[in-house]
Amino acid sequence: MIPQSNRDFSVLEIAAEVLEIESKAVMGLTRRLDHRFVQAVDMILGCSGRVVVSGMGKSGHVGRKIASTLASTGTPAFFVHPAEASHGDLGMITKQDVFVALSNSGESAELLSIIPLIKRQGAKLISMTGNPASSLAVEADVHLDAGVDKEACPLGLAPTASTTAALALGDALAVTLLVERGFSAEDFAMSHPGGSLGIRLLTHVRDVMRKDGAVPVVSSNAFLSEALLEMSKKGMGMTAVVDDQNRVTGIYTDGDLRRTLENEIDFRKTPVASIMTRNPRTISADRLAAEAVQFMEQFKITQLLVVDSDAKLVGALNMHDLLRAKVI
Numbered sequence: 001m002i003p004q005s006n007r008d009f010s011v012l013e014i015a016a017e018v019l020e021i022e023s024k025a026v027m028g029l030t031r032r033l034d035h036r037f038v039q040a041v042d043m044i045l046g047c048s049g050r051v052v053v054s055g056m057g058k059s060g061h062v063g064r065k066i067a068s069t070l071a072s073t074g075t076p077a078f079f080v081h082p083a084e085a086s087h088g089d090l091g092m093i094t095k096q097d098v099f100v101a102l103s104n105s106g107e108s109a110e111l112l113s114i115i116p117l118i119k120r121q122g123a124k125l126i127s128m129t130g131n132p133a134s135s136l137a138v139e140a141d142v143h144l145d146a147g148v149d150k151e152a153c154p155l156g157l158a159p160t161a162s163t164t165a166a167l168a169l170g171d172a173l174a175v176t177l178l179v180e181r182g183f184s185a186e187d188f189a190m191s192h193p194g195g196s197l198g199i200r201l202l203t204h205v206r207d208v209m210r211k212d213g214a215v216p217v218v219s220s221n222a223f224l225s226e227a228l229l230e231m232s233k234k235g236m237g238m239t240a241v242v243d244d245q246n247r248v249t250g251i252y253t254d255g256d257l258r259r260t261l262e263n264e265i266d267f268r269k270t271p272v273a274s275i276m277t278r279n280p281r282t283i284s285a286d287r288l289a290a291e292a293v294q295f296m297e298q299f300k301i302t303q304l305l306v307v308d309s310d311a312k313l314v315g316a317l318n319m320h321d322l323l324r325a326k327v328i
Contacts, residue, residue, distance in 0.1 A: 018152040018160070025148040025161035026168045032145045033172075040126050040142045041176050044075060047124070049096030051077035054085065056110050058159040059102040059166065066100070066170030073174050074183035082110035090114060095122030103127070104146070104162045106134020115139050128169060130162055144169060205292055206285035208325040209306045209315035210236070217242055217313060220249050220273045224260070227252050227272040236318055238303045241276050246312045248305055250276035282307045285314055289327040292317065 044051055051070055055063035063079055070077035080089050093099060099118050101111050106129035115136070119125060127140035130147035137143040146169050152160035177183075216234035218227050220243050230239045231252070238253040252272050260275055282305045283292055292304055296319065306315035 021150065021152040022161045022164045025165045028148065029146065029165055029169055029172075032147075036142050036144060037173075037176075040144060040173065041180060043124050043126065043142060044098050044173075044177060045180060047096065047098045049094050049098070049123075051075055051098050051100060052080050052093050052123070053077060053100045053102070054080050054082050054111060055102035056082055056108045058163050059104060059108070062163050062166045062170065063100070063102045065167060066102075066174065069171060069174045070177070073178040074181045075174065075177050082108070082114055085114050086110070090117055090121075093118060093121060093123055097123045098126060099123050100126045100128065101136055101140070102129075102166055103134075103136050104130040104159060104166070106131040106136040108136070111136060112139075128166055130165075144173075203289040203325060203327055204285065205283055205287050205289055205306055205317065206315070208289050208321050208327065209285065209317040210321065211315040215313065215316045216240060218252075218272060219244070220271075222272050223268055224252075224265070224270045224272050224275065225267040227276075228257070228267065231257075236303060236316060238316075238318075239272075240280075240305050240313050240316060241272055242313050248280065248282060248307055248311055248313050249273065250278045251280035251303075251305060252276045253303065280305055282311070284308070289322060289325060293322055293327060 051067070053063040053067040053070070054060070060079075060081065067077045067079040078092075080092060085093075101108075101115070103111055106127065112135055115125065119139070124142075125140045126142045126144065127136045128144045128146050129137050130145075131137060132143060132145050132147070146162070146166045148161040148165050150156065151158065151162060214234065216230045216236050216239035218230050218239055218241055220241055222241070227239050227241070231237065231254075238251055240248055241250040241252060243249050250273065252275070256275065256277060265275075281295065281299055281301060283295060285306050285308070296302060296304060303316065303318040305313060306317065308314050
């Protein structure tokens with residue numbers, strides 16, 4: 001093991017101290033959670049408009065993230081820059097909205113200059129500051145205390161612990177609203193259709209299954225040689241076996257073939273129905289593709305037949321189809 005230099009230890013000590021200060025800042029918020037947080041939640045839940053988040057400098061960066069988190073978890077929200085608000089963007093705010101103002105000092109001139117206009121419009125005001133006695137805190141309908149004992153910056157100048165605390169408090173607000181609204185994973189996916197979660201939750205079996213002529217299928221009266229030819233032609237490592245009403249009676253897979261080869265049988269004279277796997281696992285086309293993945297993993301299979309409510313074959317899929325669709 002290569003020994004570390006004194007500088008390495010010094011660098012790690014500084015980093016560890018920053019993390020400790022910021023973690024304490026976040027934990028300190030839990031002791032200040034009270035009825036005002038509940039009031040803020042109820043105010044937003046009762047809002048018929050949107051949540052408008054605003055802040056200057058680092059508070060503005062935090063505000064953008066809070067607005068984004070709210071919007072993606074069931075609370076319509078957007079960010080407005082306070083300086084731009086003074087030059088026309090105030091028109092984006094209505095009396096049905098809730099305005100959330102972030103400022104560590106609570107004395108941001110850009111925010112304070114627009115607060116009277118926002119209140120005159122009739123919008124509700126929630127402030128999030130580090131100073132409960134600040135002008136912004138006093139003017140707010142509800143004030144959330146995001147104060148910290150000290151910044152992680154040794155100069156006490158760069159916003160560090162204070163921005164972490166404000167961000168964490170915003171997350172607490174967003175997640176509480178999510179739970180109160182009964183916001184589900186499916187709801188989340190609707191606003192994230194391009195992400196991996198969206199793909200998993202919005203993709204159904206019918207979207208990825210093979211159908212019509214791409215599905216390997218033979219009649220219950222077919223011989224094993226016909227089944228092997230169909231398996232080779234369609235390249236799914238199996239074939240469905242159906243009756244004269246197109247209802248699934250069984251499946252013959254590569255695994256069945258390996259077991260068949262252990263016995264001396266005539267492929268041209270042996271009915272596939274005599275050696276197929278009966279009552280195979282099936283799934284509905286309306287089920288989520290993610291459920292098909294869970295089904296395959298649970299029963300240790302790599303293919304699934306897709307059937308309708310009458311057990312008639314409508315499609316088939318395997319792990320490769322799900323991989324191509326990026327469901328797994």
